[in-house]
Amino acid sequence: MWFWPELPKPSDFDAFVRDGRKKIANIVRSGRDPTSADFDPEWRAVSERYKPLFVTHQQTRCGYCDRALTDYGALDHLRPKASIAMLDPSNPGREVAGGVNRMGRFSRSTLREAKPGYWWLAFRWSNYVLACTQCNSGWKDAFVARTADTLERFEGACPSRCCDEGWLVLHPFASERTGEHFLFNEDGSVKGYSPAGRATIDVVALDRDSLRRARKDVVKDALRVARRFERLIESWTKDEHWALDEAQEALIDLLDKGKVDRPLASVVRAVTEAHLQTTWIELEALAKDLAQMPSV
């Protein structure tokens, strides 16, 4: 997961969604829970009008898995609009060959426990993110993470208290670092460092086989260059002056692999930071310092 800066709300957004908000509020006032169909055609119009902004902002990458979109993707509601269902950690589902489907996520108890969603966030700008079809509808769907607090806590959520429900899935538009929440292994698998990281992995299925395969070479490549950089710096500190130029080249190579416009840059940065026990910002600063050192 890559963390993007917030995408500013367009000045015409509130006016554009006024009718949709009013319609949903009226349904709730009448005593009925809005269903998925109730949000259209207004939601479809929102998606058509504003999705291109998210595509540009997120550089055509999925907000969850950080891969380049291979199809049109979708504007996802981070907090599901029509219904929510608790993810059963003992039954997270498995990927079917080809990585286009899931098995076992839904069970009778899941469906029985499904509750109305965050209808009041359906037309809220801050609740949107561009996601690939697999992350969005293939896995995340209407699921939320099961925590020590159970569904009752979510039932307590309401328009005026929506921040109290213990929501865990990370928002891709936040000032966070991937490495604070996720640990990527050489086989491409991912583990959560933080409760939010673990919940995001579970709900969006970020440890699924197809993502492991996509990340494996990226992780190995980043580690290969990071280790080389480490060895060269060690040589340089032992007065082997020749190593400085090569260390500089390795660092430039590493920084290039984790550039902001690279799919899976989040993985490169997290792996590098964990291995070198530093931050990306510090590495960028180091590259500038090394560039100013006289070569031998």
Ligand SMILES: [Zn+2]
């Ligand atoms: Zn994705």
